[in-house]
Amino acid sequence: MGTIETQPRSVSQTEQWEKCGYQFYLKRVERVTPRPAAWSHQGTAFHSAAEAVERSGRTMTEEEAVQLFSDQYSVLVNKSMREEPNLGRWMTAMKKPAGDDINDRYRMGQEQVRRYVQWSQANQPSFVTVKNSKGEEKVGLELYFKVELGGVVVRGYIDQLPLEPDKSTRVRDLKTGSTKSRFQLETYKVAAEKQWDLKVYKGDWYQGKKHGLTRPLDLSEVTEEQVAARYVAMDQGVKAGRFEANPGFDCGFCDVSHACSFSRAR
Ligand code: SF4
Structure with missing residues (x-):
């Protein structure tokens, strides 16, 4: 299975494995x-x-x-x-x-x-400034993070970290389509607090289709343990070789359906 067992996890990897483990397998193990x-x-x-x-x-x-x-x-x-x-x-x-x-x-x-x-x-909007591992100042745009959650290394990029009037930070994801992931904003909140010691109470999406922001999502109750649990479950599943196919509506949007014998794509 190569490095897939040990490589850092991400929001997209986790959501993909949860939705259809076989899609994860085809893309990331078989490299279709x-x-x-x-x-x-x-x-x-x-x-x-x-x-x-x-x-x-x-x-x-x-x-x-x-x-x-x-x-x-x-x-x-x-x-x-x-x-x-x-x-x-x-x-x-x-x-x-x-x-x-x-x-x-x-x-x-x-x-x-x-x-x-x-x-x-x-x-x-104005954006927070943080220091990276080399001590360099970085503005809160497309910021790379790498944190350990429940013993699993998770990495990614946060689109925007706008400053709130109370000096806390919001996490913002930019979307051109309709899909929105709450788990993505939850991960960003936990990562921003853990890596840069920021305070994050809210998140939102800028939707290109609607030319503006969604209503803010309350993230104040989201805990590191909650978010970590999904990464741990996915990490353990991948290590155990659990890649269950979940054929259904999403097959129509699956970019490796051509290699899938379970596909319901029409
Ligand atoms: S075609 Fe459907 S069942 Fe097959 S990998 Fe894609 S989403 Fe999963």
């Missing part, structure tokens, strides 16, 4: 090449643009941010097209032809970036 999806390139390019806007102190204009998105999206799509030239194998929602999906997400992503810049300029 996933089918490309324009939605993932849209998300990556949107994150890059939003980060650049904030790192510029909001001096980056809408046009510059949109250009950054467009350039990165094009690079990512072109790379995927070289790797999988058969657009019929790309993943799309509602059986939309992949060519249309690629074009639609290009325009949708540009609009989402434009509206993010407007939102950010109107709301002027």
